[in-house]
Amino acid sequence: MPNLLRHHRLKLTALLLAANLGLLLHLAAGDLKAMAEWVWLDLIGEGGSALLALAWLGLILKSRPAGRVTNLLAIGLGCVFFSWWVDLLDEFIQIPDAITWDHWLESAPMPLGLLLLTYGLYHWHHEQLAISAQMEKRERLFREHRLFDKLTPLGGADYLRRQLELSLAQSSREQQPLSLVVIDIDDFDSINQRYGHAEGDRVLQAVTQQMLLNLRHQDLLCRLAGDRFVVLLSNTGETLARTLATELAQSIAHLAHKSRQHGERLFLSATTATVMALQESPENLLQRLNLALAKAKQPLALSA
Amino acid sequence: MTLPCHWYECDTRCIAVHQQPASLIELCLSRGIDSHRLLRGTSLFLEDVAQATTQISPSQFLVLIDNAQRLLAADDSSFLFGQRLLPGHHGAASQALALANNLQQALELLGELRALLSPLLSPRLLLDEQHAYLYWLDSCGLGEQRRFLLEANMTAVVAMSRRLGGEHLPWQFHFRQAAPRQIEQYWVHLGEDLHFNRPYDLLRLPRECLTRPWPQTVQSTAQVACQQARQQLQALGVQASLLDTLQRWLLRHVRQAPNLEHAAAALAMSPATLKRKLHKHGTSYQEQHDQIRLLVALYLYQLKGYSNDEVASHLRFHDATNFRRSFKRWTGLAPSALRQLLGN
Numbered sequence: 309m310p311n312l313l314r315h316h317r318l319k320l321t322a323l324l325l326a327a328n329l330g331l332l333l334h335l336a337a338g339d340l341k342a343m344a345e346w347v348w349l350d351l352i353g354e355g356g357s358a359l360l361a362l363a364w365l366g367l368i369l370k371s372r373p374a375g376r377v378t379n380l381l382a383i384g385l386g387c388v389f390f391s392w393w394v395d396l397l398d399e400f401i402q403i404p405d406a407i408t409w410d411h412w413l414e415s416a417p418m419p420l421g422l423l424l425l426t427y428g429l430y431h432w433h434h435e436q437l438a439i440s441a442q443m444e445k446r447e448r449l450f451r452e453h454r455l456f457d458k459l460t461p462l463g464g465a466d467y468l469r470r471q472l473e474l475s476l477a478q479s480s481r482e483q484q485p486l487s488l489v490v491i492d493i494d495d496f497d498s499i500n501q502r503y504g505h506a507e508g509d510r511v512l513q514a515v516t517q518q519m520l521l522n523l524r525h526q527d528l529l530c531r532l533a534g535d536r537f538v539v540l541l542s543n544t545g546e547t548l549a550r551t552l553a554t555e556l557a558q559s560i561a562h563l564a565h566k567s568r569q570h571g572e573r574l575f576l577s578a579t580t581a582t583v584m585a586l587q588e589s590p591e592n593l594l595q596r597l598n599l600a601l602a603k604a605k606q607p608l609a610l611s612a
Numbered sequence: 613m614t615l616p617c618h619w620y621e622c623d624t625r626c627i628a629v630h631q632q633p634a635s636l637i638e639l640c641l642s643r644g645i646d647s648h649r650l651l652r653g654t655s656l657f658l659e660d661v662a663q664a665t666t667q668i669s670p671s672q673f674l675v676l677i678d679n680a681q682r683l684l685a686a687d688d689s690s691f692l693f694g695q696r697l698l699p700g701h702h703g704a705a706s707q708a709l710a711l712a713n714n715l716q717q718a719l720e721l722l723g724e725l726r727a728l729l730s731p732l733l734s735p736r737l738l739l740d741e742q743h744a745y746l747y748w749l750d751s752c753g754l755g756e757q758r759r760f761l762l763e764a765n766m767t768a769v770v771a772m773s774r775r776l777g778g779e780h781l782p783w784q785f786h787f788r789q790a791a792p793r794q795i796e797q798y799w800v801h802l803g804e805d806l807h808f809n810r811p812y813d814l815l816r817l818p819r820e821c822l823t824r825p826w827p828q829t830v831q832s833t834a835q836v837a838c839q840q841a842r843q844q845l846q847a848l849g850v851q852a853s854l855l856d857t858l859q860r861w862l863l864r865h866v867r868q869a870p871n872l873e874h875a876a877a878a879l880a881m882s883p884a885t886l887k888r889k890l891h892k893h894g895t896s897y898q899e900q901h902d903q904i905r906l907l908v909a910l911y912l913y914q915l916k917g918y919s920n921d922e923v924a925s926h927l928r929f930h931d932a933t934n935f936r937r938s939f940k941r942w943t944g945l946a947p948s949a950l951r952q953l954l955g956n
Binding site for chain 1: 800
């Protein structure tokens with residue numbers, strides 16, 4: 309994403325002005341303390357807190373597109389920062405006892421900021437649920453962005469292995485069958501050769517979308533490696549898994565992908581294989597799946 | 613007995629940037645990697661990449677590979693790079709490969725033109741009655757990038773044979789390393805027949821696959837391309853790396869049990885210089901010598917069916933006990949145990 313901070317220029321300017329105003333007010337009303345009067349522990353505590361609040365604000369603004377939830381979070385964190393900032397100024401500048409506005413300046417923004425932040429987080433939660441719904445069939449139970457392949461984006465082999473461990477345990481606990489389908493695009497290398505690797509990447513993305521549309525909501529699609537995908541089917545026996553595999557292969561064959569450069573139709577096909585999980589390790593199951601695929605591909609290799 | 617000084621070292625600028633390095637750079641840019649971060653430490657600029665005259669050294673290439681691997685942060689980087697390598701964009705050399713009559717000719721060309729086509733890892737083709745073996749030796753002191761380059765080069769050969777021959781061949785893969793975490797990448801990009809913890813890095817193929825004619829060959833054009841490729845190699849001025857040259861010399865003289873002084877004399881340099889140069893490549897004479905003796909021992913065992921005593925005397929060991937001890941140091945296994953391991 310291009311620099312999101314640019315969209316928040318107004319908010320950042322306002323915060324800078326407010327912090328400056330606070331500083332000027334303090335300087336006008338009070339006297340600078342001598343260095344001997346500084347309480348270092350307070351300085352580090354309050355200064356550190358203010359800096360952290362600023363860092364959170366930066367991270368939030370940098371990672372989120374502009375919008376209502378972002379505004380709530382930003383204003384909330386801005387208030388929190390301001391409150392700590394004024395607190396920090398106290399340590400350097402002695403305000404005469406007669407003046408009371410500095411207490412207001414220090415204490416009022418904090419609860420307001422925390423309220424806004426809480427309200428923002430609550431809405432963030434709802435937003436996250438909406439986004440998670442889009443991740444259906446791509447992730448389950450746990451999220452780890454480092455295990456996601458950047459191209460498609462689907463979970464990679466490591467993500468699949470972790471999910472398999474969970475699902476294998478669950479299926480033996482609940483006495484339910486668990487099946488895996490592997491889908492391998494035929495002759496993918498020649499697509500790369502003829503249309504370029506960038507087109508190959510687009511084919512993988514298109515095929516991913518196509519397969520996601522054909523899956524049930526409880527299924528999980530992962531990209532094993534290259535042009536090979538695996539679907540994890542909980543509570544599914546081998547017969548149903550075969551049907552689903554055939555449907556996936558047919559849907560890929562019917563996907564009328566057009567190349568970007570000349571808009572030419574690419575004819576795709578895929579080989580699939582299915583295995584049902586026994587009492588075994590994820591490693592072993594994947595190995596078996598792979599051999600099943602190799603067998604399914606065999607006649608093709610001979611006829612080529 | 614001296615050899616002509618036609619080798620390159622890890623700091624010789626002999627790799628054309630617009631060839632293999634450019635494929636890697638292109639792969640990274642297509643994945644949205646920042647070019648400044650990618651080229652950091654390589655003393656290269658993006659403008660140089662399009663220049664036909666820019667050459668980099670193996671060390672610079674290794675820095676580039678290291679950066680690429682770190683920034684791509686994906687398990688399939690080496691394989692995607694490998695798919696782009698052969699026949700590649702090396703002008704006449706690539707054309708000669710693409711027009712080869714069959715796989716054997718292509719692999720022989722790959723060996724002959726290795727300074728152009730595989731400058732960091734040198735391939736060597738070996739045949740017996742049943743099988744063809746293509747084994748790979750580190751020719752530039754690859755260090756941590758060894759695995760990346762092995763994966764890339766093996767993928768390149770397999771992908772080339774599939775593209776040009778139009779069929780999937782029953783390749784068998786042997787690696788010195790232990791089975792990697794991302795084994796799925798090996799399945800998809802190489803094949804199922806994988807063997808790890810072996811004493812060598814090699815590809816094996818039934819011999820009859822080598823001579824099946826490739827469809828697209830044009831005899832006369834192929835010959836011209838071969839000539840041009842040889843001229844291209846001559847223009848490069850080097851034919852192999854220093855390590856490669858030493859390894860091949862050791863292979864030829866292994867029966868004389870040569871020492872550092874002999875090798876230095878053959879390479880027309882002082883023993884101290886050779887020692888320093890080997891150190892620069894992160895290796896030593898002992899290591900190179902052991903590696904070659906191990907390969908020869910395995911060759912004699914597996915292909916010639918020699919006994920321990922025969923191998924020991926071939927390699928000029930005093931006795932079989934002495935040889936067994938050395939063998940165990942090279943491989944971690946006694947000869948009998950290793951033969952059993954490789955027997956299946």
